[in-house]
Amino acid sequence: MEELLSISNLSIRFNDGKNVVEDVSLSLRAGETLALVGESGSGKSITALSVLRLLDGRHVQYPTGEIRYQGEDLLKAPEQRLRQVRGRTISMIFQEPMTSLNPLHTVEKQITETLALHMGMRGPQARQRCIELLTLVGIPNPEERLGSYPHQLSGGQKQRVMIAMALANEPDLLIADEPTTALDVTVQKQVLELLGDLQKRLGMSVLLITHDLTIVRRYADTVAVMEKGRLVEKADTESLFSQPAHAYTRKLLASEPKGTPPTPSTADAPLLTVKDLNVRFPTSKTWLGKPKTWFQAVQDVGFSVNPGETLGIVGESGSGKTTIGHALLKLTASEGAVELNGKNLANLNQKQFRPYRRRVQIVFQDPFGSLSPRMSISEIIREGLEIHEPDTPVSEHDNKVVQALEDVGLNPEDRHRYPHEFSGGQRQRIAIARALVLRPELIILDEPTSALDRTVQSQVIELLLDLQSRYRISYLFISHDLAVVRALSHKLLVLRHGEIVEYGDAASIFAQPQSDYTRELLSAAFFYQHAGNGDTDAVAGTTTN
Template identity: 75%
Template sequence: MPQLLEIRDLSIRFDDAIQAVDRLSLSIDNGETVALVGESGSGKSVSALSILRLLDERHASYPSGTILLRGEDMLKASQKRLRQIRGRHVSMIFQEPMTSLNPLHTVEKQISETLALHKGMRGPQARARCVELLDLVGIPSPEERLTSYPHQLSGGQKQRVMIAMALANEPDLLIADEPTTALDVTVQKQVLELLKDLQQKLGMAILLITHDLSIVRRYADHVVVMEQGQLIEEAPTATLFEAPQHAYTRRLLDAEPPASPSGAMVDNKSLLDVNNLDVRFVTRKSLFGRPQSWFQAVDDVSFSLNEGETLGIVGESGSGKTTIGHALLKLTSSRGSIRLSGEELGPLDQKQFRPWRSRIQIVFQDPFGSLSPRMSVAEIVREGLEIHAPATPEEQDRRVIQALTDVGLDPQARHRYPHEFSGGQRQRIAIARALVLQPELIILDEPTSALDRTVQKQVINLLRDLQDKYGLSYVFISHDLAVVRALSHKLLVLKNGRVVEYGDAAGIFNTPKHDYTRELLGAALFYSQ
């Protein structure tokens, strides 16, 4: 009997010029988990998309190779045959659920579509199966969520819906492309354990594409390492982690974040003091526009941050982490006291707060989405100066060059556009944009979640160096506890908008007092066991 999937000498080329994959060979058997690892641009996702022929064939070609699914060559299959296979025999979980889910359709419609197509399920039968799948992937109140649209779900919930869609027809092979990148550690553990249980129950094979090697160590049977489109090493998981043969593999394994932050400034004074912060969102209005019900996003949160320190904020999706960051920047309305260097910011309206924006900056999670594709890097970095620090063009250019130099980018590249840079370089541009105004406080909202571990480590080291050089203070929002531990002097643990634990980061990591904190840390440490 042939293996479930066998790829032989596969080459992929775009527009007859770019060699994305060069003679890749790998195989997956029933019930096996194979991890495909490597940095961005190594060819992982392109190889996975080729299995189902999902690349745009107006631009993509296959100069060599075969992709055999139970002996049937996918590269020679008709479109009709591919439609029969997609979602039934082979399913895929994509990395970014927001762009993969249709914003115009409810959760129920999107899951039931594949049930109707491959199993003929409709009406009450399909609805019952949708509820069963949502419950299976851990969506609370699944019956109520059937009528939700993607924008009404958190990032973790959207990813769970994608997993439910992929598992709806119990496929033979599940391709999971960074399936847990946007998820909290507790949800990561639940999702990966769920996939593992379903794999054992269904005999399903998994092709796992990830940059998180701690997950690979825990869940994969076999590892394939790619660099610049080529397979450079493959081995059973235990063998590869214990004795990697290639220098590139050793560099990947050595890319874990540091275990502790650099030293905070000695005898530093308080920079940010937040007391009784409260954020509510109106969920329903009356016929006359009066609020009738609210969602309490942040409830009575207090903390402080000294000059030169980093405060890490952690918690699951929906816990209020990002909302706190937005409240500090007055991007959302809040009640309570926010004091920066002793000055009260809470009562200020947008016009009054504008001069303070140069002192508080933010770096967003997705640098590609937050950088204008129509502006050059120089224009992006200079924009804040034009608003907050008018100067001669020569002085502005000098400060732009200094900011780009500080974040490790070649100033000569400042006239290029964001799409011409890698993910890690785009995040450095976003940091330079915040840094050019010489702020006292930078809010970092999941700035490393979409980056490879090697690039994550570079960004962490960059943030530490900039903090030491300029005495910056950071509010670091993340679900990646390894990264939080590497940067944070203080830690704020949130659940459902309320503080469950707050204090010295090292003390909380070593001896957490609250059950929820222990659950978070237990999930993070689970992978390294």
């Protein structure tokens, strides 16, 4: 196979002089999948962004070295030439679909924009192509979704729209930066198989940036491992997994979510009790602006969480997981009873509910969108303290900020930096620190580990378990990563289309799921996770030969 992309001696540094990529050399052949792996902050995404010269010049110095695409050095190409390449011959799936999609434009407009720009495709032809692309990436009722705006889609649906946009012009090279981060396991499999099919049909090359080594093992031809901006190992996939040469690679391969949640007291009354929770959204309105038809996002959901207990909430994208979390915090209108220590919060207005926000915190799914780019990390974490502890001295607030950063494994000396100076995984830890600093009774964790590599996931799991043990914090853990859910959860709630499919003791459900849907979900998760090993049936907890 001929060489399609060649990166030679690439070095990138921030304007403050800190090296983020140092002397990296890679090559990618036509039709090949090259996986770029490493921990958060290792330089994976910045290396990928440099291929299309998408680095922010205000904060990053101009790269040195060579990036040759079909023999042409893109680092020396004029901007007009780059506009021809971007989205046409080289496309990119960005790590954060929530911030990459335009909130003011519909799904149809955002996809047809790239079709019109590069293919001259407009009108009914472009609309039909949009429907085909949305069908390809597994979005149900694609005709209805054409008029949707990003805020009307779940996190997984946004990610699929991003994939559809990237594939619209059938590029020669697809740069996929964490393409399955926001997707549940069943959709992960569908999307990656889709990319594999398109790759074979089009002869497309894929530069895959991911922290999920299971995906790498199943789909990549070659693997390059980065640590602290340097390339430490490159080999074909089978050789790297069977005989890793570098100590850092061995550390990555040994990382797997594990842990046992601390045993909560069963003598206490429930901290949180939810009864008959219903959430619906208007889908059409009369000419007077009154809702005419509704979409039922959550229907008659009920559960309880004891002090020091974790309830895992799982289900496919769009099942209502995040909507439940938002409803509990009055970020979304709902009906039903929500009791915290016996106090019904459902009837409180926003002003009356404000004191309870200290006791119930949330870590949002998108760490970048939830962190203000105009505030330093110290200001972001301190903001809640200033609201809920206005009379506390500033020095004490600062001490609490330092402690929170240490708790999540970040250097307190970096607290005066801004969100754009941190990797996706580091930003997620900042979001967790912001929630922890108030020492709440309940934290709603909405996909808190989805942006983290496996080694950092393990650290965060250990952190959450330790904090729960010390402070008896309760968690509502929303995730599509069932390996992480299993390590953290005492109870499990399985959702589908906004309704409860199964609810009960987590260990019992993982060992003997009662519902066909739960069995399908767990089978997809754990077969997929151990694909290629052939020795573990994690759903049934048995060993096979």
